[in-house]
Amino acid sequence: MDVALASLASAEGMPTFTDQLDTNGWNRFGQREFGAKKRDTWAMPPAVSTLGWLDRVPAMQPVREAFAADPVLGKRVDEVVGVEFSLKARQLEWLLIKELLEPMVVRLRAYRFEPTAFAEAYSRLESGLRAAHVRVVEFLPLNALQVTTDVKQLCLDGDVVLEPMTDSHVSWAISRGAVPAEFGGGPLFVSVEPEHQWALTLTRPYPIMSTADLPENPAAPDFPSLLEPGQRLVTALRIVCGGSAVVTRTILQQHDDDFPIIGGGSAVLSAVEAVDYSRPTLLTGEHLEDLAAIYGWLGTPTVTGDVMLQRALVRLVFAGAHRYAEDRLADLMTCGEIIFIKRLGHDRTPTKGDWVANGAADLLRDDTVVAVDTERVRSFIRTNDR
Structure with a gap:
């Protein structure tokens, strides 16, 4: 030198x-x-x-x-x-x-x-x-997730972490269409809003080797593995925080802090779900405990094995992505019918709205967030179930 x-x-x-x-x-x-x-x-x-x-x-x-x-x-x-x-x-x-x-x-x-x-x-x-090893990070960006400054990260089960993307992660997300990037100041500059700069991550170590060490049948990485945790997190966010956050495309690359060993990265170029960017999900420190609890609950056999509940949760996620209130309301009414009619085995009758209205009223009777009397709940459901 x-x-x-x-x-x-x-x-x-x-x-x-x-x-x-x-x-x-x-x-x-x-x-x-x-x-x-x-x-x-x-x-x-x-x-x-x-x-x-x-x-x-x-x-x-x-x-x-x-x-x-x-x-x-x-x-x-x-x-x-x-x-x-x-x-x-x-x-x-x-x-x-x-x-x-x-x-x-x-x-x-x-x-x-x-x-x-x-x-x-x-x-x-x-x-x-x-x-001897290099860390490889799988990350799954979220769109429309606005996080307050008191939240640094959220550790979930299986070493899955919700945290801000590193600069290199954002770079890969831009190039793979996993975050909405708007051109500004010429073709060499883009803008990515802060609510599109968080992701689920999972870090795994892999042994470093040369061709002489390579096994006879090399194995592919366990990728993608964040699709189910990502969708479970979106569902938990709908329940706890509301809004329209969605996950996009899984990406795999070497950990930023490790000596460069792996060239480039990999991405699953799956379809990106619809999202209403004007209604981002707001996540604050007060939500973390409930969010982690609901996330864990959604992964239990009791919940995953409940077919009707799973259908209702899918409609709940769909509802959050809609731009117009009437579309969100329609999906939420469908959730109510699944939970309070189909799931409980009631017959579909001209007065099916009564089953939904009574079920919702009983469910929200002591809810401190909604904080309205049961008759108002019944009236709201009957008015919109037409």
Whole structure:
């Protein structure tokens, strides 16, 4: 690195920093703003990115020999490396440029060797190359979920977590159509509202391997696995908070904090459900305990095995996504008929509205949120069951 930096200083003088087009993703510029640009990045001289540039430095040969002699590092460079379901070629020369040379140039903003900067960059490089596992994150973005600042995350069962997306998660969600992104300020900039920047996440470790370690029959990751938890969370949000939040598309990528090992990511390009963005679900700290409890309850055999209740819950979720109040009301009346008529085995009669009205009145008799007398509930149901 010392020789390479001295060579650059002689040929280039000082490094140049500029905004550059980023074809790999969207970078955060503000709370809502993302751009296909990287700001104030090192404009790498063409010679550096030319294959073999670093190998022409005489001191590079001993480095190669040292890596080759190490029983771990020798398998982690100039090999196809990754996890069982995703491997890519990793060249030592480019690895040293990206993980050692570039960080020092960016930190010092000069072509000079500085021991502390080198030590920190090299420590990350070697620990990353020697790591036995890498964490892979599956995440499922939610649209129309407005979260107050007192909520940091919500841990659910099975290591599933509701939390804000990282910048790289939002970038992937934009590129895969999992969040609504509006262009603004030209084709290189988009806006994503904060209520579309939360997701369900599930993190799993996978062993790092090279082609020599690959099993005879490589296994695919358990993906997607968040579809059922995601729909269960949406149902719990409808019950506890109301609004129109929905889940979109599951995406798989390496954990942001781990040394880069997996190239790119994967996404299930499923259909995105309808949602009324004007009525986002509002989640506050006061809701968390009830939300976690309802989420868990919805996954119990008693609930999953209740066919009629499941039908009613589906209609409840549909109701929340409608834009117009009359459409929401129609679906909610259908919920009432399923719960208070079909589920209880009552016959469908011209006075079926009485079954719904009486059932709803009994259910809400002591409800402190609705807080109205039972006759008003009966009157409301009968008026709208026409």
